[in-house]
Amino acid sequence: MRQVASSTIRRLSLYLQFVEEVEREGKATVSSRELGERGGATPAQVRKDLSFFGSFGKRGIGYPAALLAARLHDILGLRRRHRVVLVGAGRIGSALASYPGFAARGFEIAGIYDADPEKVGRSLDGHVVRSSDRLEADLAAQPADIAVIGTPAVAAQEVADRLVRAGVRALLNFAPLKLVVPAEVAVSNVNMALELEVLTFALSRWRG
Amino acid sequence: MRQVASSTIRRLSLYLQFVEEVEREGKATVSSRELGERGGATPAQVRKDLSFFGSFGKRGIGYPAALLAARLHDILGLRRRHRVVLVGAGRIGSALASYPGFAARGFEIAGIYDADPEKVGRSLDGHVVRSSDRLEADLAAQPADIAVIGTPAVAAQEVADRLVRAGVRALLNFAPLKLVVPAEVAVSNVNMALELEVLTFALSRWRG
DNA sequence: GAGTGTGAAATTGTTCACAGCG
DNA sequence: CGCTGTGAACAATTTCACACTC
Structure with missing residues (x-):
């Protein structure tokens, strides 16, 4: 091994x-x-x-x-607390924001960002949604090592690029595409469409 | 192979x-x-x-x-439409209910269920949340082949048992445990805590 | 006796390399 | 000539089996 x-x-x-x-x-x-x-x-x-x-x-x-x-x-590297930035204040972002296992494992939400002016300023589980424009400035002032990408697929790669440039070393990607990032950046993917298709494949096998 | x-x-x-x-x-x-x-x-x-x-x-x-x-x-078995039942009308259920890729792939939400009387009767993306008590009766009247389990971990196995007994053949499990099901039932797991820990592991490796 | 730790064997998954077709 | 299809080589991962220790 x-x-x-x-x-x-x-x-x-x-x-x-x-x-x-x-x-x-x-x-x-x-x-x-x-x-x-x-x-x-x-x-x-x-x-x-x-x-x-x-x-x-x-x-x-x-x-x-x-x-x-x-x-x-x-x-697993859980001894220290990890600051996590959420990009995309849609359903996925809010699901994570209120996920109880999140805080329990020492993950601290450093900020929630969205590009949609409609969403900016609203409160999501105690966090005010900020404009994505502020991402770089905020990360420069207070770095975070993990970011969750919950944006639409078209925006995901650009968001990833900006996050990596701002020093984020780990990405949890919910957009249905494979992000291209430098080797030293870790990426985990959660793709619900894909998981559902694993199931429909199994179903079709079973029934022929 | x-x-x-x-x-x-x-x-x-x-x-x-x-x-x-x-x-x-x-x-x-x-x-x-x-x-x-x-x-x-x-x-x-x-x-x-x-x-x-x-x-x-x-x-x-x-x-x-x-x-x-x-x-x-x-x-992938996507030729036919698939009826999907959502159990647990929390954040995860609602995230999926409004997920655009869901309908696009021919997945039809057959019903959203929750055990919490507070949530029953409310509307979630156009679907009225029903009481979990009705699960068996509803599935008997109109079968579904896929169910999404978005309940708390403690309830997940019992919900899975009931769904399997009611004829569901595929489960998408968001609860952080491995469900025990008969071999002919397919299970996909989405475990956000786990994905985050894969990232913290990678981070700790990188920094030593 | 029960249950760990671990090389060695078996299996599973990926990459290579090239024949063969459009 | 470019790109597929595929057996054969290779690599990774899992399982086995058993020595060892509590």
Whole structure:
């Protein structure tokens, strides 16, 4: 295994979600089997995933829940708070703004921006929507490392370019196209049309 | 290659998005190179993906845009309209309800449901929110094959069970857990917390 | 005994390279 | 000649199996 696989990271995120639940229930340890059941992974895969970052399990027992949670936070870069800028105050932006898991993981909304003068000035979950024109100035004054792109597809690439130029290093892209960015910028894509089509494909297979 | 890979389907969905754009521009053909640039795939991969479903390209020319679009619709099961039920009238449900790509792809909202009496009766993008209690009765009268689960995590599995029992064969799950469903039911997951954590992981790598 | 950690094997997915057609 | 279609080479990822330790 050359470097850590993105599928591994995605599973780690699920393990974290589960181990936090386990902690809330007061259990002291979790086994790889338990961790895997929740995230749809085999016990062997869980152990491989975790062993990539060290060995913090106890043989015969499992993983100490508190330690595992702490290590996962650490691995996933969740120790520090992250300032997040939302571009596009449409449905997606507002869905994220009010997403409870957002604040819980230490993500702080640094600002919500929209190009539409109609939306500018309105309040969205306690944040006043600002004009996109102010993006560069605001980011220069108070940098953010993550931006969420919830604009229409036609605007997405230009917004991405501006964000990257302003120093944003990670983009969560909801527009249905692949953004072109420098190699050092991380991009995650959420494409609902695509997910629905994975489903219609499966449906058509089943029925012939 | 035993059976078609899910990554292949996801790319096909991107190719469709692009070929439709190409059609609108009036171009008659697209090459594998052009198709790949948009979706971040190599020309060879595009050809492999498509060749899995037959050979409809023209050597020396590329793929006829209209034919390719038609075949992709066909492969992805988009020829027929799909009735979609939305459970959970929160931000996610409303984001999807007003998502333009939704109707454009032949997805028809069959109903929006919520367990919260506060929300029942309100109108959401032209659809009156109904009580979750009516789910079974409504689905018996008018079946749907896809359901979107936008409920809180604690309710998601129970909602999934009820939907599956009522005949739904495909689930788009926004709750941050892996649903347990029979093998013949397709599930796609959208997990924003997870996508954000993929980004924070990448950020922490970069900075050390 | 139960459950981790990990090389080695199996599988799955991607890229290469080139024959063959329009 | 350009670009598809595809077997064969390669690379990545998952699973297996078992030594080891608590």
